[in-house]
Amino acid sequence: MDGYIIGTIIKAVLILLILSALAGFGTYLERKVLAFMQRRLGPYHVGPYGLLQILADGIKLFTKEDFIPAGANRIIFMIAPAITAATAFIALAAVPLLPEFTIFGIKVRPIVSDLNIGLLFVIAMMGVGLYGPLLAGMAQENKWGLLGSARTAVQFLSYEVVTGLSILAPIMMVGSLSLIDFNNYQAGGISHWIIWKQPLAFILFLISGYAETNRTPFDLLEHEAEIISGYATEYSGLRWGMFFIGEYTNMITIGFLASLIFLGGFNPLGFIPGGIAIILKVSFFFFLMLWIRAAWPHIRPDQLMWLCWKVLMPLAVLNILITGIVMMV
Amino acid sequence: MSEKKRVGVQNYRFIELEPTPTTAWGKFKRVLKRSVKLELFVGLKVTFREMFKALFMGEMHTVKYPLEKLPISPRYRAIHEMKRLLESGHYRCIGCGLCEKICISDCIRMDTRYDENQRKEVVEYTINFGRCIFCGYCAEVCPELAITHGGRYETASEQRASFSLFEDMLTPIDKLKEQKEYPGFGAISPNADENIKKTPLAY
Ligand code: SF4
Ligand code: SF4
Numbered sequence: 288m289d290g291y292i293i294g295t296i297i298k299a300v301l302i303l304l305i306l307s308a309l310a311g312f313g314t315y316l317e318r319k320v321l322a323f324m325q326r327r328l329g330p331y332h333v334g335p336y337g338l339l340q341i342l343a344d345g346i347k348l349f350t351k352e353d354f355i356p357a358g359a360n361r362i363i364f365m366i367a368p369a370i371t372a373a374t375a376f377i378a379l380a381a382v383p384l385l386p387e388f389t390i391f392g393i394k395v396r397p398i399v400s401d402l403n404i405g406l407l408f409v410i411a412m413m414g415v416g417l418y419g420p421l422l423a424g425m426a427q428e429n430k431w432g433l434l435g436s437a438r439t440a441v442q443f444l445s446y447e448v449v450t451g452l453s454i455l456a457p458i459m460m461v462g463s464l465s466l467i468d469f470n471n472y473q474a475g476g477i478s479h480w481i482i483w484k485q486p487l488a489f490i491l492f493l494i495s496g497y498a499e500t501n502r503t504p505f506d507l508l509e510h511e512a513e514i515i516s517g518y519a520t521e522y523s524g525l526r527w528g529m530f531f532i533g534e535y536t537n538m539i540t541i542g543f544l545a546s547l548i549f550l551g552g553f554n555p556l557g558f559i560p561g562g563i564a565i566i567l568k569v570s571f572f573f574f575l576m577l578w579i580r581a582a583w584p585h586i587r588p589d590q591l592m593w594l595c596w597k598v599l600m601p602l603a604v605l606n607i608l609i610t611g612i613v614m615m616v
Numbered sequence: 617m618s619e620k621k622r623v624g625v626q627n628y629r630f631i632e633l634e635p636t637p638t639t640a641w642g643k644f645k646r647v648l649k650r651s652v653k654l655e656l657f658v659g660l661k662v663t664f665r666e667m668f669k670a671l672f673m674g675e676m677h678t679v680k681y682p683l684e685k686l687p688i689s690p691r692y693r694a695i696h697e698m699k700r701l702l703e704s705g706h707y708r709c710i711g712c713g714l715c716e717k718i719c720i721s722d723c724i725r726m727d728t729r730y731d732e733n734q735r736k737e738v739v740e741y742t743i744n745f746g747r748c749i750f751c752g753y754c755a756e757v758c759p760e761l762a763i764t765h766g767g768r769y770e771t772a773s774e775q776r777a778s779f780s781l782f783e784d785m786l787t788p789i790d791k792l793k794e795q796k797e798y799p800g801f802g803a804i805s806p807n808a809d810e811n812i813k814k815t816p817l818a819y
Binding site for chain 2: 327583
């Protein structure tokens, strides 16, 4: 029992450290990839290939003045970024990150806790994460912030239905909410991947995943050209950095979810071992997010609502119906 | 007839745009058409192609400025240069004073005297770059092609008045071989060929 607790704590700390480092690295990757797509160089001067830019940014964030506007609700203003960052990491607790491996003779399962409601937990936690922007925008007594949190509400109301409904069909097929069961269901190689049986659900999940992590084309919450920086307008320094870490962690989580649910998870892929396979898949999804940001314009809030409620939700329901009928027959 | 004359002879062509749909069904059909025709993926293709070109085909736009510089047009008017005669190495300026006279911001100041051979000699020649507007009159008026504009455009300085002395602008005697003549008004940039592109109106 003691061993279990200690192991869990070690795993949690490791995940926290590695993923916040990865989130920092994600900002570097994003700047680099976007730059290349616009035929620029991106971060270049600090360190080799500009790699130490992350460090420089970190120092800048740490040493900036921690500023709370006079009219703001101080407590909520201070809690809000913590909600975003914390829920992003809590969501990862139920996600198996790598296949099982043995180290020092101990069998390690790289998942903090294999909940029997794993997927539901992850989706719920990411949903709770939206309280961060919502509260932040309302607490800061700034019109742009308020608009940002209004848009958060719009976005939340739109995509959450689609997320739930789109993964319902795969859940029906697997018959479990645990992500490990999802992984084992697809153990038979590429032809067993759920994406072949549920292509529509995959696309719907990706779309709502982009809305969930507020990436382009759904980056309504802080669209600079329209509402300055939305909910993050009054934030500076480390609090603002926490929002960012939360956002990038969420991007990674969505990458993991999409790979686990639809693309065969961490099953070995031909000669590629499972651990490498899932890292490749997640990297692809991360790259796809950056790629899409470089290519596509973003849409208006009303278009997002229209899209989610009038197009995607009926499609998701139809998908569930068809899946159900096929399973019955 | 007279009205027709004013119309150009080009063959204008209207872009084929469908009217914006007004009904809900029409809008839905347009969304469907745009998604099924995969217009969005064309955007993805273009950005990926640009990335590929930038990374592997040397079409990166960025010029790492202080480390590398774009070639500058020979007609650019930056800090002046005083030229030497190629054969003897003596400076070309004959001390005629025309540049001092024509300078519209009054920033050239020079003094001459007769040397032992009764030839004019420049004893002092300064340009106040705090006032020079780089109009190029001095270079244009010079009868000896002695004063020309060079390509040194990084002229930020800590003081308002920064004088340049004759010796500073004069071609160093050991660099005489590298002294370049002013190619004349209407000269083109050294990289003019690379800058030629097909006009986007090719279609
Ligand atoms: S460039 Fe014009 S302003 Fe400058 S020194 Fe020559 S004549 Fe005077
Ligand atoms: S116009 Fe030319 S030759 Fe005459 S003083 Fe000026 S630099 Fe010398």
